[in-house]
Amino acid sequence: MTDVSLRQLEYLMAVARLGSVTAAARELFVSQSAVSTALTDLESALGITLFVRSRKGMRLTASGQRAVTAADNVLSSLDQLWESASREREEVEGTLTIGCYATIAPILLPKVIAEFSHRHPRVQLSFVEAAHETLLDDLLNTRIDLAITYHYELDSVRTATGMTAQSLRSDPPYVLTPVGGALSTGDELSLADLASEPLILFDLPPGGDYFLGLFAKAGLTPNVRFRTTSFEMVRALVARGLGSALLTQRTVLERSYEDLPYVTRELDIRSEGLGIEIIQLTDRKPVRRTQAFIDVCREVVV
DSSP, rough: OOOOEEEEHHHHHHHHHHHHHHHHHHHHHHHHHHHHHHHHHHHHHHOOOOOOEEETEHHHHHHHHHHHHHHHHHHHHHHHHHHHHHHTOOOOOEEEEEEEEETTTTHHHHHHHHHHHOTTTTTTEEEEEEEEHHHHHHHHSSSSSSEEOOOOTTTTTTTOOEEEEEEEEEEOOEEEEEEESSSSSOOOOOOOHHTTTTEEOSSTTTHHHEEEEEHTTTTTEEEEEESSOOOOHHHHHHHSSEEEEEEOOOSSSOOOTTSSSEEEBBBBOOOOEEEEEEEEESSOOOOHHHHHHHHHHHHOOO
């Protein structure tokens, strides 16, 4: 163990996260040769190959991935030690990276970030927006500390093994439809009503499977006219009169980027909605800033 240094572990984590020695050296403000030498020495000390090296960058081997997980636990333990030593100041410090499903992020994340930053200004907070599977991969590979995403119960979605989820809230699906269109007035809409109209399908994985699954459970096949992975593109196409859509996250203003209006209607289905949850690795030792962010989420996301 004396042949392995904390600096080597930090360099390992940086290269694994960024995918190249050059990028890691730039972030760490050291030379590329210092990073390369540290990795070579670490591989020699451990007796394993950590990366497959190519012109496209550095890719972790299976042994390298296990080493990254172990290194992350070591560094997390040191974080705990540092935080324990700093509790007299009652400060939450360090770096924290949050991953958030793309449609949730602009609706819920700003108020969480604002409140958390106000309470804990010494934390260097950053975030990424991505699809569900990408968030799970980022969490498993320790590129992010927490993931905020939907709770999907779909065959196409893998089980989040080794992860612990806490529920934040549940949002039922609703309909967006053009102003003056066939579905713009009246009582609550049914999926049968929606199936008879052109559908703009929000298709950021696995969102498309979720919405299509609602129709399938009702024995219906929707008339999908367009597919898009963009939340804003859905709203824009509906506002242009090109079809109706299903979403779960709502904006305060029912207008597109082009300042065109659309109509929102409730959907008459017996569903508890799509749950939103915050996920962390089960075996990763928690640190104060992580729990502090979860606490703010549970207070703000209601």
